[in-house]
Amino acid sequence: MYQYTENDQTLIDERVAQFKRQTENYFKGELTEDEYRALRLRNGVYIQTHAPLLRVAGPYGLLNSKQVRKLAHIARTYDKNYCHFTTRQNIQFNWPKLELVPEILAELATVQMHAIQTSGNCMRNTTSDHLAGVAVDEIADPRPYCEIIRQWTTLHPEFDYLPRKFKIAVSGALNDRAATQFHDIGLHLVKNAEGEVGFKVFVGGGLGRTPIIGLVIKPFLEQKHLLSYLEAILRIYNLFGRRDNKYKARIKILVKETGLDKFTKLVDAEWEYLRADNELSAERVEAMQAHFASPAYDVKADSDTTFAEHKANDKAFATWLAHNTAEHKVPGYSAVFISLKAPDMPPGDITDVQLDAVADLADEYSFGEVRATHRQNLILADVKQADLYTVWQKLAALQLATPNIGTATDMICCPGLDFCSLANAGSIGVAKEINEALDDLDYIHDIGDLKINMSGCMNGCAHQSVGHIGILGVDKKGAEWYQITLGGSSENNAAIGERLGPAVAKHEITEAITTILDVYIKNRLEDETFLAAVNRLGITPFKERVYANN
Amino acid sequence: MQIIKDTTIVNNSWKFIADDEDLSAGDITVSLARWQQDREALIAHSGNVGLRLKSNDNVADFADDLAHIKLIELNFADFADGRSFSQAWLLRGRFNYQDEIRAVGHYLPEQVFYLSRVGVNAYATDKPTDLALIMNNLNDFTVKYQASIN
Numbered sequence: 001m002y003q004y005t006e007n008d009q010t011l012i013d014e015r016v017a018q019f020k021r022q023t024e025n026y027f028k029g030e031l032t033e034d035e036y037r038a039l040r041l042r043n044g045v046y047i048q049t050h051a052p053l054l055r056v057a058g059p060y061g062l063l064n065s066k067q068v069r070k071l072a073h074i075a076r077t078y079d080k081n082y083c084h085f086t087t088r089q090n091i092q093f094n095w096p097k098l099e100l101v102p103e104i105l106a107e108l109a110t111v112q113m114h115a116i117q118t119s120g121n122c123m124r125n126t127t128s129d130h131l132a133g134v135a136v137d138e139i140a141d142p143r144p145y146c147e148i149i150r151q152w153t154t155l156h157p158e159f160d161y162l163p164r165k166f167k168i169a170v171s172g173a174l175n176d177r178a179a180t181q182f183h184d185i186g187l188h189l190v191k192n193a194e195g196e197v198g199f200k201v202f203v204g205g206g207l208g209r210t211p212i213i214g215l216v217i218k219p220f221l222e223q224k225h226l227l228s229y230l231e232a233i234l235r236i237y238n239l240f241g242r243r244d245n246k247y248k249a250r251i252k253i254l255v256k257e258t259g260l261d262k263f264t265k266l267v268d269a270e271w272e273y274l275r276a277d278n279e280l281s282a283e284r285v286e287a288m289q290a291h292f293a294s295p296a297y298d299v300k301a302d303s304d305t306t307f308a309e310h311k312a313n314d315k316a317f318a319t320w321l322a323h324n325t326a327e328h329k330v331p332g333y334s335a336v337f338i339s340l341k342a343p344d345m346p347p348g349d350i351t352d353v354q355l356d357a358v359a360d361l362a363d364e365y366s367f368g369e370v371r372a373t374h375r376q377n378l379i380l381a382d383v384k385q386a387d388l389y390t391v392w393q394k395l396a397a398l399q400l401a402t403p404n405i406g407t408a409t410d411m412i413c414c415p416g417l418d419f420c421s422l423a424n425a426g427s428i429g430v431a432k433e434i435n436e437a438l439d440d441l442d443y444i445h446d447i448g449d450l451k452i453n454m455s456g457c458m459n460g461c462a463h464q465s466v467g468h469i470g471i472l473g474v475d476k477k478g479a480e481w482y483q484i485t486l487g488g489s490s491e492n493n494a495a496i497g498e499r500l501g502p503a504v505a506k507h508e509i510t511e512a513i514t515t516i517l518d519v520y521i522k523n524r525l526e527d528e529t530f531l532a533a534v535n536r537l538g539i540t541p542f543k544e545r546v547y548a549n550n
Numbered sequence: 551m552q553i554i555k556d557t558t559i560v561n562n563s564w565k566f567i568a569d570d571e572d573l574s575a576g577d578i579t580v581s582l583a584r585w586q587q588d589r590e591a592l593i594a595h596s597g598n599v600g601l602r603l604k605s606n607d608n609v610a611d612f613a614d615d616l617a618h619i620k621l622i623e624l625n626f627a628d629f630a631d632g633r634s635f636s637q638a639w640l641l642r643g644r645f646n647y648q649d650e651i652r653a654v655g656h657y658l659p660e661q662v663f664y665l666s667r668v669g670v671n672a673y674a675t676d677k678p679t680d681l682a683l684i685m686n687n688l689n690d691f692t693v694k695y696q697a698s699i700n
């Protein structure tokens with residue numbers, strides 16, 4: 001993975017010093033609440049219901065074991081012994097003291113980590129495919145481009161006070177695992193007829209209050225034009241994005257109100273001025289690719305026989321393998337999912353003890369690296385098949401081997417009313433209740449591939465509008481109610497879920513979900529997934545059953 | 551009033567003339583609307599003439615007149631309105647404007663490093679105590695990740 005140069009280190013150290021001064025000036029009364037707010041947000045600090053929340057950047061989800069141990073240390077020293085992985089591959093601490101945040105950031109800087117631009121109306125952490133570099137369906141590794149974009153976006157002087165937040169995602173594979181069509185800019189690595197790598201550029205996608213699927217603004221952008229084209233889009237957005245209404249300030253609204261044709265003309269006109277002078281050199285890309293070269297894989301890894309024996313003899317191991325591992329481009333290796341969706345833990349949460357143990361596992365079995373997924377789990381990307389049985393046993397002992405990746409209990413969930421000052425309704429508690437109702441693993445595995453996403457308010461941090469089942473918490477006269485949608489998807493066949501009907505009360509939501517699953521089981525064709533069944537049947541049969549008693 | 555220009559504290563010689571005020575002698579700035587309305591009179595003005603831009607003014611609208619304009623003030627009504635940053639970039643990067651670009655109004659001393667990078671070279675403030683802070687903050691970073699004006 002990318003290793004900081006002296007310049008990178010200087011930049012984050014200077015950022016820590018800057019934020020320390022800003023925080024001191026705020027406590028001295030020299031910065032107003034409003035002024036300090038804009039500055040602290042750009043350093044990852046929100047003020048939530050109970051305490052500040054610190055969001056640390058996980059650059060396109062990659063962490064090394066040293067960084068993971070540092071997160072454990074921070075959880076132990078400054079927080080309540082746990083942290084939370086988000087849908088944008090970042091890490092959140094829920095209970096730090098505001099005056100200690102500069103100290104925490106200084107600690108993070110010692111392991112090449114920061115919280116720069118993880119909130120605020122600026123360019124955010126670039127996200128990517130959690131299987132980048134090891135996926136069997138990969139066209140090109142997106143990580144070198146992610147790092148080039150990370151550097152370009154970091155402390156960009158012109159685009160730090162945008163109309164609204166701005167998110168970029170990059171996918172390098174045939175199957176989109178980075179929800180790129182729901183980002184302000186989505187980039188797909190593609191090859192042209194000559195076999196050269198370039199980008200299919202999507203613009204104006206987004207979730208939140210007004211979910212919109214991104215549109216293709218450039219079917220093939222040459223690699224050398226990546227940064228000049230991003231600059232052109234950002235300048236047009238910065239100048240013309242709406243600033244009169246924060247709910248209409250995202251680029252998706254600008255694209256929609258301007259129309260794609262006119263918007264494209266504006267961007268192309270701007271780009272014409274820029275493209276010749278700001279080329280990304282092939283040498284720079286190659287130098288960056290060297291940072292992401294494959295580790296020293298064991299060429300004899302697939303000659304192991306113990307793996308097949310364990311698989312045949314241990315049903316629990318075989319079940320875990322089927323759900324919590326992914327195929328690897330190198331024979332004899334697998335990518336291992338670490339489930340942060342144990343039944344009794346809030347989705348995405350992990351303790352300091354677990355973090356330290358994961359760091360040890362990474363060092364011993366996966367070249368010292370850990371990845372965060374956008375569905376709030378972790379990955380050891382390069383585990384030898386011969387080691388899978390041991391890794392499984394160790395993960396199981398840590399409560400990190402629940403065999404539920406991609407199933408009904410692998411829910412995406414925001415912090416909800418328990419922590420978040422924006423939320424209208426609880427989400428962690430409801431997730432727990434649904435989890436308890438679905439505690440039969442055989443049943444979960446029979447249902448198969450299912451993405452349930454639940455957000456505690458319209459801001460949609462948990463991407464409910466693209467969940468196969470989406471649950472949205474709403475406030476009805478002070479009571480918590482839940483709106484259900486069906487058929488959303490953030491993958492290649494991007495779709496926004498259709499509303500099932502009126503919101504249901506809190507005590508009815510779990511039964512509504514189990515009813516929906518029951519309708520699916522009764523009506524599915526052989527091997528038909530939940531999403532495929534919803535697409536075929538439409539929502540009517542589900543609606544009729546869920547609202548049968550009303 | 552003192553301002554910072556090119557990292558030095560200097561006395562300000564310019565006066566802003568509101569749209570309903572008569573032009574006065576000396577170095578003056580006016581709004582873009584006033585410039586467009588009284589262009590000939592302003593070109594004939596005995597002192598230097600500058601513009602005070604709102605964040606939604608389009609710099610392309612007066613790009614042909616830049617030779618007559620010796621100061622451009624970017625007037626921040628709200629420090630979070632980032633359009634002024636792109637205005638500065640366009641003036642320097644697209645229209646090759648070489649004279650003074652000055653931040654005025656409600657920007658933050660905490661923003662001056664970014665402002666300096668997009669081509670702003672002067673800073674006015676109502677709070678004399680901010681002058682030292684601005685001078686200090688212009689040196690917040692010694693490294694950068696991307697090209698801009700500076």
